[in-house]
Amino acid sequence: MQVDVYGDTLCALVSATALASTGNQVLLHLPPGNHAQQLNRGECPFREPGLAELMEEQRKVGRLQLAPLAERPQAGSRVVWLALSPDMLSEARELIADLPERCVRRWLVVNQSTFAVGSSEVLQQVLLDCDPAPADPGAVVSLPDLLTEGNALQSFMRADSWLLGADADWARQLVTELLRPFNRRRDAIMPMRPREAEFTKLAITGMLATRLSYMNDMANLADSLDVDIEQVRQGMGADRRIGDAYLYPGCGFGGLSFSRDVMSLASTLEGSGMAAQLLDEVLNINERQKEVLFRKLWRHYGTDLRGRKVALWGVAFKPESSRINNAPALKLMEALWAQGVEVHVHDPRALGALAEWAGEREDLVLHQDPYAATAGADALMLVTEWKAYWSPDLIRLKELMASPLLLDGRNVWDPAFMKQNGFAYYGIGRR
Incomplete structure (x- = not known):
């Protein structure tokens, strides 16, 4: 045909x-x-x-x-x-x-x-x-x-x-x-019907975004209650009425299509005369969540970040992508720069897109090797959960970093194991 x-x-x-x-x-x-x-x-x-x-x-x-x-x-x-x-x-x-x-x-x-x-x-x-x-x-x-x-x-x-x-x-x-x-x-x-198919696509995206933002809210609450969100996540996922898909808390979602579809659904609701309160709050939670790693770093160093060096592993909005559209790393970097932080970045595929987005900056250094990005760093933030980051060489990391501080934006590392190896560790709702 x-x-x-x-x-x-x-x-x-x-x-x-x-x-x-x-x-x-x-x-x-x-x-x-x-x-x-x-x-x-x-x-x-x-x-x-x-x-x-x-x-x-x-x-x-x-x-x-x-x-x-x-x-x-x-x-x-x-x-x-x-x-x-x-x-x-x-x-x-x-x-x-x-x-x-x-x-x-x-x-x-x-x-x-x-x-x-x-x-x-x-x-x-x-x-x-x-x-x-x-x-x-x-x-x-x-x-x-x-x-x-x-x-x-x-x-x-x-x-x-x-x-x-x-x-x-x-x-x-x-x-x-x-x-x-x-x-x-x-x-x-x-x-x-055509209209039903179009609306179903937006409704699916809205539901997935709602689950993500809900779990991020629960993870932030778990921090204040001294609760490990990983145990909560597994308990929720075991309930067949809920399931375990899209229950992983993190430092926010991005992606051009995903974010745009949620906003399109919110606009459709508003255009029909209905309030889009839930979706508006979903988007607000997500934007706040993009700075969660910054807030943890800010508190760890007693609000004094000027002159520090921070390494970021991953800037793509999701693994296996070279795109950075609405990626959490972008807002995170802007918050770090506003505090006078020098940012060193590694990503397997998205460095070109990041260079185009950021332009030439003295406070941004791009690295082809993930460990080179951590040399002399006061903290390492994992933002995109590329598989290559899941099992790092901890001895090498500890030798390279100025301060052994890990901020895990995707909860891929085990808190107890990292602490046993001499790292200060912060996850999203993890103990």
């Missing part, structure tokens, strides 16, 4: 590559910008396991090709797959309005873009805006982006669920056929 994918988002690249890998002829239409330049040079702008290799393979065999965003679909195409940035709804409308033979060819438009609830219906109206009305009308379906960054390719090719919002039976069947190679273990497709 011929499929035209529009967008340069992670979702667009994963969808185009996965669809090409199952025999479809895919033309990926890219907006102008850095991502298009990288892709045209043969580079993948996202550091996702397996994505660059599979994309290169599909381009070599000719099933995946690139084109500008403004280029029309392939001559034999009937499927347009939209995976655009959330601020590109107007571009999506223009693309649909300009589809060749829009009023006589039965187009299927798959909307994976995270637009506002009801956007697929708006795009459907654009598709059907013909005089006279089309005899065999096309359809816009909603297939929300549920990818997990850091495991994006596998979360498409082995999806736990697909939310398929479609009003036309033929459109639902055609999307089901496109997804059939990724839907063989069990039927993971959940049919619903």
